[in-house]
Amino acid sequence: MRWTRTFIHTLRHDPSDAEVVSHRLMARAGMIAKVAAGIYNYLPLGLRSILKLEAIIREEMAAAGSTELLMPAVTPAELWQESGRWIKYGPELLRLKDRHDREFCFGPTHEEVVTDVVRRAIRSYRQLPVNLFQIQTKFRDEIRPRFGLMRGREFIMKDAYSFHADAGDLDIAYRAMEAGYRRIFERCGLSYTQVEADTGNIGGSESHEFMVLADTGEDAIISCTCGYGANVEKAHTGALPGPPAWPKPLPAKPEPVSTPDTKSVEDVAAFLGLAPAHLIKTMIFETDQEFVAALIRGDREINEVKLKNVLDCTHLQLASQEKIEKVTGGPHGFSGPVGLTEIRIIADPTVMAMPVAATGANAADTHLVGVVPGRDFEPALVADINLATPGDPCPLCDRAMEERRGIEVGHIFKLGTKYSEPMHCTFLDAEGEEKPCIMGCYGLGVGRTIAAAVEQNNDDRGIVWPLPLAPYEVVLVLLNADKEEVVSVADELYGKLEAAGVEVLYDDRPERPGVKFNDMDLIGFPVRVVVGKKGLGDGNVEISLRRDRERRMTPVSDTVQAVTALLDELRSELAS
């Protein structure tokens, strides 16, 4: 392709709204352009990278046993009402009405639609398993879209869904998808990790996320050298060290102590001559259906995602000071579980393991000392609601874990019968009994993966594309567009490279060298071939790789061979 016949327009300045490096560079390189908040044009250069990733995905999905279909972007409300998500999904679901006032939504994901597809066709266990995928534009009306393709409202996603007669068969498909995802990210040349994940609003049992590692990633990953890794939202820890020995005499029953103006755990502990780990922190939360008191040891924090799952609620937030006072009878900062009978108490196991503790007394400026969990209060529920932090022991091997950051590019779930049951997607088993299909679902953010690749591969001059995702593998740069003898050599080289099957962009613009070189570095084509009168004087062109920018002078006649050899070298690096 000749540059002058395509549509590539680079920006000299950073767009003022671009915050992260991938957004900045993709916008400047003329790959994407914003149309509205969280909604982008994929310009020709950007689309090429997207299509390359899609091609890899299609190959690996086929290898994993999934078949492509395409479902509608606009889907009727009825399907969502059947699953219950018309209510549960909330304002993130973009709802539309047609001219007859019938309700639709722009699909944010397609469990309902695909379940409908399958239930119309499947009658018998003999027809299972089914495994379908699509690459589709989705829309989620995010509260705060940002970071370009990383967190758009409209975005391209590959989503796959599998249907099985039993859990064992689901596991086979799940493992195949898991392996397929690993191959996809490996083939892209990305550094990534696979972690245990929370299932979020989609629901289900087992779940893994695929994270491209980048310091700018929005997700925190807790991991151990033994291979354990989990999203911090989900991460467990091994047995935490217990609190230090109780430093004072033990009262026979909880004893109120005046603690004026001490609200934070640190203040109270210092005031009482105790360690933070001697206190029980009591947090009052408000959900869509109730108030609850969540109990955690004073030196730890509550993991709100875990808590939300334990409570099985849609919304969860800290209660306001007024509401705390109403529910507990005491002001904010002095809540405690003793005598708290109006609301459910959820306690972390570390709290129940405390032999004795200090807590708020649900009264102004007062704490209770000598509270014994299980004797002085009984929680409605004991569940892990502890937030894992770096340095905590690994649940598998007890070594200290570390925290890294990543960009979630893939998420796979075992859904079970969450959709098949309410939507009656059933089959007859060998005994003639009607059963709901066991389902799995497998998402992969296409645009986000491209953005993550940029996030991971750039320098101060621009993008450094990994070969498999580069919009073009090779750029041929004509330096002296007004010198006929230079042009004719470049034209001829362009023809030969194309004939040899090299994916080449020919920069035939009559621009100054500086402009061209800067554009090439910004866009980040892996291989650059420069034809200029200076090199040509010695019968040479200059070949360089974007990643090291080392220039090798090569005789014109050897160019095609040298370029293909370089490409082969880059490919074999990826394969190894």
Add this chain to the structure above:
RNA sequence: CGGGGUGUAGCGCAGCCUGGUAGCGCACCUGCCUUGGGCGCAGGGGGUCGGAGGUUCAAAUCCUCUCGCCCCGACCA
């Protein structure tokens, strides 16, 4: 939705406080010049100052409302 900010040429910004000719850099057009890392000189085109209302002799500037966008928190591929 809550809190903070911003909207002036295609892009990046100044001007606003203290009302009075709408500006700068880049990009664009013409000519000359230059040509291996964003040249130089000269000339030129381009604006409902986000929108509506108000105050005023006079509003980009002050006031009110409204819309878009951005940043900080809860969602997610």
